[in-house]
Each structure stands twice: as structure tokens, then as C-alpha cells.
Amino acid sequence: MKRIILLIFSLTIAVSLFSIDLEKSKELFLNYIKIFDNPDDEFLLQVKNSIEKDLPLYRYYKIELVGSVEKTDVTKGVGDYLNVIYNSYVSKDYSKQLARAAFFAYLEAKLERKSFESSFIKSSPNFNQFFNNYQSKVIFAARNYISDLFAKHLGASDINLPYDIDAPYFDFNFEYKPKFTQKEFENEIKILLNDKEIVKKFNEYLELISKNPERITFFINRYTGLMQRNIIRNISNLKNYFSEYFAQNTPKNISYWWIRWLVYIVIVTFFIKYKKWNLAIAIISIIEIIYLFVAFDILSNTDANIYGLIAFSTIIASSLIILKKGKIFNLVVLSLIIVSFFIPSFFTKSLNMKEQSSFQDSIYFNQLVQDVLKDKYSTFSNIVTKTLTIVNSSINNTESISNRISIISKELEKKVKTPEYKSIENFNDRIKDIENLKGEISNYIIEEQINKKQLNGAKKDIEKFSKKIAKFSSEKFENIFLKEFEKRVNFEEISPLIDTTKKIVASTKDLTNYRIYFYKTKYGIISFVLISVALFLYVLNNKNFIIWAISAFVSSIFMLINPIEFFVQKGVPTLNINYNFSIPILLLVSILILIKAIPKKGNS
Numbered sequence: 001m002k003r004i005i006l007l008i009f010s011l012t013i014a015v016s017l018f019s020i021d022l023e024k025s026k027e028l029f030l031n032y033i034k035i036f037d038n039p040d041d042e043f044l045l046q047v048k049n050s051i052e053k054d055l056p057l058y059r060y061y062k063i064e065l066v067g068s069v070e071k072t073d074v075t076k077g078v079g080d081y082l083n084v085i086y087n088s089y090v091s092k093d094y095s096k097q098l099a100r101a102a103f104f105a106y107l108e109a110k111l112e113r114k115s116f117e118s119s120f121i122k123s124s125p126n127f128n129q130f131f132n133n134y135q136s137k138v139i140f141a142a143r144n145y146i147s148d149l150f151a152k153h154l155g156a157s158d159i160n161l162p163y164d165i166d167a168p169y170f171d172f173n174f175e176y177k178p179k180f181t182q183k184e185f186e187n188e189i190k191i192l193l194n195d196k197e198i199v200k201k202f203n204e205y206l207e208l209i210s211k212n213p214e215r216i217t218f219f220i221n222r223y224t225g226l227m228q229r230n231i232i233r234n235i236s237n238l239k240n241y242f243s244e245y246f247a248q249n250t251p252k253n254i255s256y257w258w259i260r261w262l263v264y265i266v267i268v269t270f271f272i273k274y275k276k277w278n279l280a281i282a283i284i285s286i287i288e289i290i291y292l293f294v295a296f297d298i299l300s301n302t303d304a305n306i307y308g309l310i311a312f313s314t315i316i317a318s319s320l321i322i323l324k325k326g327k328i329f330n331l332v333v334l335s336l337i338i339v340s341f342f343i344p345s346f347f348t349k350s351l352n353m354k355e356q357s358s359f360q361d362s363i364y365f366n367q368l369v370q371d372v373l374k375d376k377y378s379t380f381s382n383i384v385t386k387t388l389t390i391v392n393s394s395i396n397n398t399e400s401i402s403n404r405i406s407i408i409s410k411e412l413e414k415k416v417k418t419p420e421y422k423s424i425e426n427f428n429d430r431i432k433d434i435e436n437l438k439g440e441i442s443n444y445i446i447e448e449q450i451n452k453k454q455l456n457g458a459k460k461d462i463e464k465f466s467k468k469i470a471k472f473s474s475e476k477f478e479n480i481f482l483k484e485f486e487k488r489v490n491f492e493e494i495s496p497l498i499d500t501t502k503k504i505v506a507s508t509k510d511l512t513n514y515r516i517y518f519y520k521t522k523y524g525i526i527s528f529v530l531i532s533v534a535l536f537l538y539v540l541n542n543k544n545f546i547i548w549a550i551s552a553f554v555s556s557i558f559m560l561i562n563p564i565e566f567f568v569q570k571g572v573p574t575l576n577i578n579y580n581f582s583i584p585i586l587l588l589v590s591i592l593i594l595i596k597a598i599p600k601k602g603n604s
Contacts, residue, residue, distance in 0.1 A: 020094045020095050020098055020134075021095040022095075022098075022242075022245065024095045024096075024099075025095045025096070025098040025099040025102070026099070026245070026246070026249055027099075028095070028096060028099035028100075029099040029102050029103055029106075029246060029249075029250075030249070030250075030251075032044060032099065032100075032103040032106075033103070033106060033250070033251070036048060043089060046085075046088075046089075047085055047089070047107075050084075050085045050362065050363065050364065051082070051085070051107065051111075051573060052573050053358070053359070053575075054358075054359055054362040054363070054364040054365075055081055055082075055364060055572055055573065056568045056569075056572050056573050056574065056575045057356055057359045057364065057575070058081075058359075058362075058364035058365070058367060058368050059081070059568050059569050059572050060351065060568045060569075060575070061353060061368055061472060061473070062368060062371055062372065063568075063569065064468075064472050065372050065379075065468055065469065065472060065473070066371075066372055066378060066379045066380075067379075077112075077125075077571070078108050078111050078112050078571040078572070079104075079105070079108045079124050079125040079126060080125050081571075081572070082104050082107060082108055082111075082125075082126060083104075083125050083126055083129065084363055084364060084367045085104075085363065086100065086101070086104050086126045086129070088363055094134060097130055097134075098130060098134075098242065100126075100130075101124075101126050101127045101129070101130035101131070102121065102127060102242075102246040104124070104126035104127070105120070105121045105124035105126060105127045105246075106246075106250065108120075108124055108126070111299070111571050111572070111573070112571050113297065113299060113300045113301060113302075116247060116250050117247050118240070118243040118244045118247045119243075120247075121242075121243035121246060121247060122239060122240070122243045127243070131238075131239050131242070135232075135235050135236065135238075135239075137182070137185065138185050138188050138231075138235055139228060139231050139232060139235060140182070141180065141182035141185040141188070141189065142185070142188070142189050142192055142228075142231045143224055143225075143227070143228055143231065144179035144180040144181070144182065145161065145180045145189050146202070146224050146227050146231075147179050147180075147220055147221070147224040148161060148178050148179055148180045149161060149164070149165060149202070150202075150205075150206060150209065150220045150223065150224060151176040151178075151220060153165075153167055153168070153169050153170065153206055154170045154172050154174070154206070154209060154210065154216060154220070155169070155170050155171045155172040155173055155174065156172075156174060156175075156176035158178070159176070159178050161180065162186055162190075163186070163189065163190045163193050164193075165193050165198075165199060165202055166199055166203075167199070167202055167203045167206055168203075168206070170206075170210050172210070172213050172216060174213075174216050174217070176217065176220075188235075191234075192231060192234055195230070195234055197230055197233075198227070198230050198231070198234070201226075201227055201230055202227065205223035205226065205227065206223075208223065209223060255295075257291060257295050260287055260288075260291065263287070264284055264287075267280050267283055267284060268280060278542070278543065278544060281537075281542065281544045282544050282547065285533075285544055285547045285548060286547065289530070289547065289548070289551045292307075292526050292529065292530065292551075292555075293526070293551075293555070296522070296525075296526055298522045298525060298565070298567050298574060299567075299570065299571070299572075299573075299574070301570070307525070307529045310529060310532070310533065311528055311529045311532040311533075312532075314532040314533050314535070314536035315337065315532045315535070315536075317536055318334065318532070318535045318536045318539050319334060321539045321540070322334050322539055325539075329592075329596075330535075330539060332592070333535060333589055333592055333593065334535070336585055336588060336589050336592075337528075337531065337532075337535070337589055339585060340517075340518055340528075340585040340586055340589070341517070341519070343583055343585060344515035344516055344517055344583065345516060345517055345518040345521070345524060345559075345582060345583060345584065345585065345586070346515075346516040346521070346564060346579040346581070346582050346583075347513040347514065347515060347516070347579060347580055347581040347582070348513070348514050348516060348577055348578065348579040348580055349512050349513065349514065349580060350514075350577040350578050350579075351514040351577065352472075352510060352511065352512070352514065353472060353473045353474040353477060354474045354475070354510065356474075360474055360476050360477075365476075365477075368477075369477070369480055373480065373481055373484045374484065379465065380465060380481075380484075380485075383458065383461045383462055383465060384485070384488045384489060386454075386458050386461070387455070387458040387459075387462065387489065387494070387497070388488075388489065388494075390451055390454045390455045390458055391455070391493060391494050393447075393451055394448060394451040394455070395493060397444060397447050397448060397451070398444075398448075401440060401441070401444040404440050405437065405440065405441075408433070408436070408437050408440070411433075412433060415433070459497065459500075462497065462501060463500075463501075463504055466481075466501050466504045466505050466508070467504060467508045469481050469505065470504070470505045470508035470509075470510070471508060471509070471510060471511040472511060478505055481505070482501065482502060482505060485498065485501060486498050513580070513581070516564070516566060516579065518559070518585075518586055520566060520567050521559060521564050521565055521566055521567065522564075522565040522567065522574065523555055523556075523558045523559035523564070523565070524559050524586065525567075526555045526558075526559075527552055527555040527556045527559050527586045527587075527590065528586065530548050530551045530552035530555055530590075531548075531552045531586060531589055531590055531593065533545075533548045534548035534549040534551075534552050534590075534593050535593060538593060538596060545593070545596075545597070546597040549590065549593045549594045549596075549597050550594065550597070552586075552589075552590040552593065552594075553587075553590040553591060553594050555590075556584065556586050556587035556589075556590045557587070559584075559586065559587070560582055560584060560587065562578045562579065563576040563577055563578045564576070564577060564578075564579060
């Protein structure tokens, strides 16, 4: 315990002397958090706009064009998406950049709905990028400094360093060119030179170098490299300190909605005793409905799991009861719910890239181009590689058969000039030679038929991909696509494919009505949950279905109010978009269930 306290104390003192002003970083970081929702700073304005508008569009187009699976060396996450913005705002001020790195880690945690803890910060790509860059520069500067320090202690002249180390001096006269120029890291180096292990190793290596004066420069370089291990060990401790520092100094967002689960336990326990089940269900229903309308988080894993389980469990249970009883009304309602999964609830043109002019000038547009068209693991790259492999195989086969036929023809020409070869006694040799030629040609035909079939498949892949580009993207993206395609397959044998692709892109019409299903909108999900529970309680003849039916009707109305909140992907902000046309199946279902709540004449 004492050792840990001593380490923290040492690090605190060290940080206060480093080029990073941790207090300044903390103030910037907290200010970023405080004003992010209503920013008056150009940096935050750009970051907020990029995250809330451009990021979800980038992910939407990426998923539509090539799918949601990231085919890269390392699977990408939210931090990697934010890294696109982070790289656009790199400051030479390490204190400011540390604040930004911590802030992007905070945004990552917020989007992923995770706790902003030390372990999370250390795993954040943006924080890691900052620290690795900072660490490498400090290590490089320290290595140069120690190299100069070795040279100075061994007798090299004209070496002026601000800090020395407790070690003996030698008087070897040799030429040495000073390396240290990174004066911004002098404070870090001062701390390192006071480390007991570094002082010990420096003296040990200095003694060894002094015993080999004939190769003094070689050994200075060698032992400077060995000293780097101690430098890395000292610097790397800062990562834990920085992450812990920001985690502890960040205001916590506390939600008290979890208390409702304790309330439910008390309610159930109380009403089990007094057998007031309907009242218990009514109270729990009201609280849950309030939560769904007020606090439901479409990006929360917890909410998704809980309400997804509730909705599908109640739908499955309702289905079993309905199928057993076989009532027409119930079967119609159930059928409409199932159909709603396959018929889009909304149609919009707002998602067309041509409608998103600001996105085309954003950093995420460039990232989309990189991911879809230039990345070596992309679908497009795989199609191009496959096509080129087939074409090259065909070209090589054709050149090879041509050469072989030419060689065989020349050999035949020589043989034919001899009477022995044309003799009536030599039919077998002549037949064998021609059969060999026939075999070569037959093999070529078989291989070319395979290449033709594979190339037709590749052409279909190119056509399918080109049509998708033309349907979903803008003219700017299409032009980049065609230029990239032409650059990659730019040789004469394949030029007809370039012309064909250009015609496909030019003739393919834009997709004007983008389909959106109810489960991709916030109120669509809420309506489905409410309808599922309402139907379940209805088939159980529980009167509390009325509460859920009314709520489902209200939610279905909210679902149709423009703009709708469109869910793109976990960890990515939702998009507010306007729709042109709607097929309100869930509204119809909620009305049908609600009708059953209206008392019939003659019934009290």
C-alpha cells in the first residue's frame, strides 16, 4: 500500500514538471463536457455537427453499400469512427491535445452507454493514439539526450545540456555530433535523469563504454538503445495516471430509473399477500409506460435487451394462445403484427446522398470513399482483384498456347521435310504429334471456358456493385468510383468493362424512396413493445390491456410525426429525417386493440 501511495505521489510531482499542464488539460476537458450540448467554440461546433449528423450518415451509407461487417485487420468500433474527427483536430499543445483525447474517450463512452472509467479510457483508440504519440516523442528525445550525455561524460566537446547526471567523466578525445534538439521535453528528461534505476544503468554502461575507446561511437549507440527500456518503463506509468485522473475528475451522470425495479419487488411482494394482482399489474404498467415515453433509450443495450425480451416473449405467448383459441379477430391482429416486420412503415428521399450536400463536404464523406473504394479489404477491392486475376489468367493462357502451337508447328515443319516422317510406315508418329497439338488446344479451351464463366460472375458482381453505387450515392461519389475503377483496371484488354460500367452507372436511376421499417425508429420500437404487452393482456382477458392499448395508440401517433428518429447502428447517434409516405400498420393494430376496450351496449 505504501509503495502504491509513493508511486502516485512521485507521478503527481513528475507530471507537474512535464510539458503537459494537467490542470489546464482538466479545465479544458471539463469545459468541453459542460458546453458540448450548446457549444460556442468552433472546435466543439464542428465536432458536434460531425457526430450528430455526418457520423450516422457515414455509417448508414457504409452499411447500405457494403454491409455492416468490418473487413479490416482490426474490428472497428465507435472510438475508431470518432478517430476520423480526432485526427482533424491535432494540436501541437500537448495539454490541449490530452484534453481532446480524454474528451473523445468520454464521447465514445457516452455513445456506447458505458461508464467513463480508467480501464475504458486506456482502451480508447483516441486516448491511445495521443499517449503513444506523446510517449514515442519523449522516448526519442530522451534517447538523443542520453546519447549526448554519454558522449559528454566520455570527453566529447561542444555538448551543452541543461541537466547532468551523477556519473564520472572521462577524457577520450573523439568526434561526436550532438543529437538532442527536442527542448520542449527538457522537463520530462530532468525527471528521468533523477530516476535511481536510470542513474544506475547509465553508470554501468558508461563504465563498459570507457573500456572500449576504439569503438566508442558504436558502444554509445548500443548502450543508449539499452537505456531505452528504462525510459519506456518510466513513461508508460503515466498512462495509468492520466486515465485515472480524468476518470476521477469527470462529473457522473446518475439515473434513478433503476429504483423502479426495487419498487416492483415491493409491489409484487405486497400484493401477493393481499392477492390484488390486477392492481399490481396496473401500477407496474403505468410506471413502465411512463418510462418508455420519457426515458427509453434506443441506443442502450440494457433497454434493448429488456424490452426486446418483453416484446418477443409476450408476442410468442400471445401467438400460442391465439392459435389455440382460433378467434378471427385475434388472428388478424397477430397477422398484421407479423406483416409489419416485412412491409416498410416509411418511405423517404431524405437519405439520398444527393440530398445531403453538407455530408459530401465532410470528413466522413472522405472516410466513406476510403472504406468503400480504396481500402484493400473492401468489397470493391475484392471484386477488382478477382477480375484482374481472371483476366491475367486468360491472357497468360492465350499467350502460352500461342507459344506452344508455334513451337509444335516449327517442329512439324522440320519433320514434314523428311521422307521418313511422311512415309507410309510412319502414320503413328504423325497421328501422335497432331493428337498432342489437339490435347494442348483442348486444355486451353477447358481453361478458357472456366475463365469465361468466372469472368461472367465477376462482371455480375461489378454490375451489382455499380448499380448500388448509382442508386445510393451522389454524382461526386459516382465520379470518384469510376476514376478509381479506371485507375485500377487501366489496361487495354479490359477497357470494354470500363465502358460497360460507365454506362451502368449513367443508366441506373437514383433510389428515390428509401424504406424504413418500424423497428428502425424510436417510437416504432416503443409502439411495438406497447402493442405486444397490450395483446398479451387482452388474450389473457386482463382489463389492464386498456392502459397499454391507449398508450400504444398514442405512441403510434407520435411515430407518424415528422421528423422521425431513425436508428442507424448501435453506438451511433440517431438521425432526425422527414418521410414522404407511410404505411401505418402499427397504428391500425393499436386501433383494433383499442376498439376492444370500448364497452359494448348493454354491458356495464
